[in-house]
Amino acid sequence: MRMFRNPILPGFYPDPSICRVGEDYYMVTSTFEYFPGVPIFHSKDLVNWRQIGHVLDRPSQLNLDGTPASRGIYAPTIRYHEGIFYMITTFVESATGARKNFFVTAADPAGDWSEPYWLNDAPGIDPSLFFDDDGKVYYTGNRVPPEGQQYPKHMEIWLQELDLETKQLTGPKLSLWDGALKQIHAQEGPHLYKINGYYYLVIAEGGTGFTHSVTIARSSSLAGPYENCKMNPILTHRHLGSQYGIVNVGHADLVETQHGEWWMVCLASRPYGGPYRNMGRETFLVPVAWENGWPVVNPGRGIIEWEMPSPNLPEKRWPSLPVCDHFDAPVLEERWNFIRTPRGQFWNLTENPGHLRLKLKPESMTQEVNPSFVGRRQQHISYAVRTAMAFTPKGTTETAGFVALQNHNFQYRFECAMLSSGKAVVRVICRENGIETELGSKVIEAGKMFLKLEAIGQSLRFDVAKEAEQWETVVEQADGTVLSTDKAGGFVGAYIGLFASGNGEASSNYADFDYFEYVGL
CATH class of the missing domain: 2.115.10.20 (Glycosyl hydrolase domain; family 43)
Structure with missing residues (x-):
């Protein structure tokens, strides 16, 4: 089966x-x-x-x-x-x-x-x-x-x-x-x-x-x-408790197959590290049978299960998506999103072929605006993300790097910036409920660098390297629950993305990203 x-x-x-x-x-x-x-x-x-x-x-x-x-x-x-x-x-x-x-x-x-x-x-x-x-x-x-x-x-x-x-x-x-x-x-x-x-x-x-x-x-x-x-x-998980593996089940739609089977798609969340739902609400599938003119969802069980018998349909697998985007295509692939409608030509794949160029905008990741940001959804409880970035800040307001984002007030930024001394630094900023805390930093030579974020459940680690795979840890065991809707409120799930900002100042500067790799662990 x-x-x-x-x-x-x-x-x-x-x-x-x-x-x-x-x-x-x-x-x-x-x-x-x-x-x-x-x-x-x-x-x-x-x-x-x-x-x-x-x-x-x-x-x-x-x-x-x-x-x-x-x-x-x-x-x-x-x-x-x-x-x-x-x-x-x-x-x-x-x-x-x-x-x-x-x-x-x-x-x-x-x-x-x-x-x-x-x-x-x-x-x-x-x-x-x-x-x-x-x-x-x-x-x-x-x-x-x-x-x-x-x-x-x-x-x-x-x-x-x-x-x-x-x-x-x-x-x-x-x-x-x-x-x-x-x-x-x-x-x-x-x-x-x-x-x-x-x-x-x-x-x-x-x-x-x-x-x-x-x-x-x-x-x-x-x-x-x-x-x-x-x-x-006919379907709920509320009687199973807030830390059951699949929670807040609802908002369903029914479909009948060409062979007469009935199935239901619905939303639910996967909490981890407690009742924390970083990935927001996801799409699940469950079978439906009809008895006495009414639907029975997953007969004999009545809940959504992790593993279930597949529909009676010929299996059709699609080519797997690459874990690494090398930015070689002429357009961004479908997994990438912007925050709000993109205004201004702040990104391109042509000025430095094989790279995503993000131009600094005055808008920042901490405002409800359209920042210079492209991101994709977090899809795994544990994951690793890495990129190679070339960026030289020209002023103390300029930043670029990674962001793990729940919203403008709940996020982690792993960014390169300039100190008042003129030296470049990479730092990890935790923004929780609008309050920012620098968790760690490392002085670094500006230019090309490698950034990595590794999440094992709700424990986040941020590493930097000047040479490939020569990692140095900047922060470890950061609290990932900051990225949950249970702390941030709202209806969305966490995103992992790339950004570049003048943080209130106009700038002609830019950051080039050679690749973006996301791997579920």
């Missing part, structure tokens, strides 16, 4: 949504303040996935200027209907600002995708689309109940028809369901399906923390009333 291991998308890939087109499966996830937005993945067997692009890959589609940390793009849904792919999502402007819902379309899921169609009078978050048998299409989302909230974060799921000609909602708004778990709060992430004559409404309840869960209701009529499944929640 062929087995697979969870998570199927390790690292910060939350809120998965999936659709099948023939024998092909496509999946998207949330990206919040990172750009490009909404990675899209392709699979033949539901286990092995390859990224084929991003849905929102142009500044005209996604303007993240001024978007605070953990705001931006929330909970996309992907659907396919009559030759067209649809991706619908929420753009959250700020903690208290507008939630704007929009969708884009494409004939080819690898792109290009259309410019956004912004929906008027579409309150709430986590929109989804449902195409009914009669050709009509409906929008579902969450909102404050019209009669008011009966308890904190009490929400309901609502529905309205979407006119694909005008690209706007039409007709009355209908209240569908306010969840199975009264008082648990945060009813969101709705997905509608029509299966054997019933309309099934799958939602997330309990917030994004350890009380997260998946619940379901059904109705013989689209407008309801919706019958609560007596087995709710």
Whole structure:
């Protein structure tokens, strides 16, 4: 029996949504303040996935200027209907600002995708689309109940028809369901399906923390009333404790294979070193069976397991991605992201071929801005990262190097800088809750140097070398829990990246990176 291991998308890939087109499966996830937005993945067997692009890959589609940390793009849904792919999502402007819902379309899921169609009078978050048998299409989302909230974060799921000609909602708004778990709060992430004559409404309840869960209701009529499944929640791990290996399970989407099997993708986290979730929320896969008209998730177990029997589909593995990016390609590979929409041509692969050149911007890693930064997700509990950097600071404000990033106020920077004496130094800065502490430093000759970060669980070590593999330790046993959402708050996972900054000062200087290697240990 062929087995697979969870998570199927390790690292910060939350809120998965999936659709099948023939024998092909496509999946998207949330990206919040990172750009490009909404990675899209392709699979033949539901286990092995390859990224084929991003849905929102142009500044005209996604303007993240001024978007605070953990705001931006929330909970996309992907659907396919009559030759067209649809991706619908929420753009959250700020903690208290507008939630704007929009969708884009494409004939080819690898792109290009259309410019956004912004929906008027579409309150709430986590929109989804449902195409009914009669050709009509409906929008579902969450909102404050019209009669008011009966308890904190009490929400309901609502529905309205979407006119694909005008690209706007039409007709009355209908209240569908306010969840199975009264008082648990945060009813969101709705997905509608029509299966054997019933309309099934799958939602997330309990917030994004350890009380997260998946619940379901059904109705013989689209407008309801919706019958609560007596087995709710159909999936949760909250009874297993905050330090179980897989926690905060929720926000699910269902898919039926071409052979009639049912599977569920959902988010969950892997805490380590205590209840600390550095990688944020990741994508997991779990089987579903149907009994008496209701889904049973992983029959006999009822939870997500690390290792499970694979779907009854021909295995299709994709070429493995390199652990080292030598920056030889003409464009950055899909794993790299920016913080917010990139402004100014601050990076290139052409001025020094075979290198990533980052030009110093005045913006710094400690601001909610678009700094000179490119990064990729942390995907393993233990990992090693190394780079070769050529950088000569020209002033005491100029820095460049590595950053292990949770957000602008929670991070580790392993950077080269200039002392007031004019000498170059590499230093490790821990920034926790906005307060910076220099953990260690080493005077070094400017120019080419090698930097390495090694994480064994929550213990971080930073090494530097002037000659390849001649490592000297700058800091060891630094506390990795600074990079967890449990300390930093928010909804994203940790990134490991490269940066260059004038820290408030304009500069013509730059840093050249010969390679970037990330290896899971």
